[in-house]
Amino acid sequence: MQPIIEVRNLRKEFKTYSSRKGLTGAFRDLLTRRYKIISAVDGISFQIQPGEMVGYIGENGAGKSTTIKMLTGILTPTSGYIRVNGMNPHKEREQFVRTIGVVFGQRSQLWWDIAVQESFRLLKKVYRVSDEGYEQHMSHVIETLDIGSLLDKPVRKLSLGQRMRCELAAALIHNPPLLFLDEPTIGLDVLVKLKIREFLKEINRKYNTTIMLTTHDMTDIEALCERVIMLDEGKIIYDGELERLREQWAEGKEVQFRFGQAVDHLTLRQITSNLPVEWSPGEKANLWVAKMRNEQVISELIRQVTAHFKILDMQVNQVSTEEIIRNIYEEGIKHG
Numbered sequence: 036m037q038p039i040i041e042v043r044n045l046r047k048e049f050k051t052y053s054s055r056k057g058l059t060g061a062f063r064d065l066l067t068r069r070y071k072i073i074s075a076v077d078g079i080s081f082q083i084q085p086g087e088m089v090g091y092i093g094e095n096g097a098g099k100s101t102t103i104k105m106l107t108g109i110l111t112p113t114s115g116y117i118r119v120n121g122m123n124p125h126k127e128r129e130q131f132v133r134t135i136g137v138v139f140g141q142r143s144q145l146w147w148d149i150a151v152q153e154s155f156r157l158l159k160k161v162y163r164v165s166d167e168g169y170e171q172h173m174s175h176v177i178e179t180l181d182i183g184s185l186l187d188k189p190v191r192k193l194s195l196g197q198r199m200r201c202e203l204a205a206a207l208i209h210n211p212p213l214l215f216l217d218e219p220t221i222g223l224d225v226l227v228k229l230k231i232r233e234f235l236k237e238i239n240r241k242y243n244t245t246i247m248l249t250t251h252d253m254t255d256i257e258a259l260c261e262r263v264i265m266l267d268e269g270k271i272i273y274d275g276e277l278e279r280l281r282e283q284w285a286e287g288k289e290v291q292f293r294f295g296q297a298v299d300h301l302t303l304r305q306i307t308s309n310l311p312v313e314w315s316p317g318e319k320a321n322l323w324v325a326k327m328r329n330e331q332v333i334s335e336l337i338r339q340v341t342a343h344f345k346i347l348d349m350q351v352n353q354v355s356t357e358e359i360i361r362n363i364y365e366e367g368i369k370h371g
């Protein structure tokens with residue numbers, strides 16, 4: 036199968052200018068400006084197949100938006116190979132934009148002062164969608180996103196959640212095979228988030244729409260994406276299943292013990308020295324947490340600890356993806 040997105044060694048550099056201090060500095064800046072080159076995207080390669088839903092994640096400034104801008108033809112790469120929907124996005128821009136949908140959570144593609152449906156009509160013309168095509172597809176989209184009652188309102192009168200649902204509908208007017216979403220649920224309440232996720236799953240099922248999703252909200256990724264690509268300082272540090280990331284690179288489970296007596300780190304380590312667990316003190320007195328990557332260890336751990344100490348309370352927690360990702364950002368992928 037032909038990948039719907041393919042990039043090889045893709046790179047984007049920006050020249051950033053620095054200013055010198057004071058009047059003489061300003062004068063010297065006029066003559067020669069000092070700059071440095073930063074690699075926002077630093078030689079990345081990946082392929083995405085039709086129908087995949089991929090989470091594109093990374094800390095602030097990792098290079099996510101710059102990648103999406105290159106994939107959507109807004110920015111020209113400094114170097115590297117890029118092919119999206121069989122085209123070179125920035126070179127064949129006019130034809131290319133008709134084959135993708137884009138939602139930037141922070142920016143609107145709807146006209147602020149006119150009714151939502153007027154925006155839809157304009158976009159329908161831009162994308163040259165036939166009346167029948169529009170009716171057939173959009174009636175379903177409008178119903179599923181529950182925006183029928185909003186269509187005659189100007190965008191500026193909508194709440195953020197209402198606007199985002201309309202943005203999503205607008206991005207899908209031409210039923211593109213590929214959808215880019217950049218922080219689509221930012222600032223939305225839980226119910227709207229759920230609705231949007233359900234909707235995205237449905238179009239993926241129904242039309243095999245490929246979705247590339249950038250978000251800081253790990254619950255979005257968990258709900259939608261089997262695969263994640265993780266970026267750090269412009270480089271890909273992980274590309275694979277979310278599940279594998281959890282299993283291989285994270286302390287998957289933790290058991291919290293509240294002891295009926297004072298316990299020290301060394302003793303805990305000694306009595307569990309045959310088990311692959313890491314102990315750390317909890318937030319309260321006599322509270323200790325054992326982290327492990329393999330949950331098979333749990334029953335043996337509990338057996339050994341209870342044989343030595345009096346336990347007042349115990350809790351088994353799954354380490355959240357949020358926490359796993361934060362650890363990876365902080366420490367890098369150390370087990371790979």
Ligand SMILES: Nc1ncnc2c1ncn2[C@@H]1O[C@H](COP(=O)(O)OP(=O)(O)OP(=O)(O)O)[C@@H](O)[C@H]1O
Nearest residue numbers: 049050051075093094095096097098099100101102
């Ligand atoms: N037009 C530009 N000129 C100079 N530097 C830029 C430009 N756009 C982005 N950068 C720099 O490139 C790096 C990557 O930025 P980018 O916006 O792609 O990150 P991001 O992962 O999308 O971050 P965020 O999650 O904050 O949106 C950052 O260091 C940023 O300051």
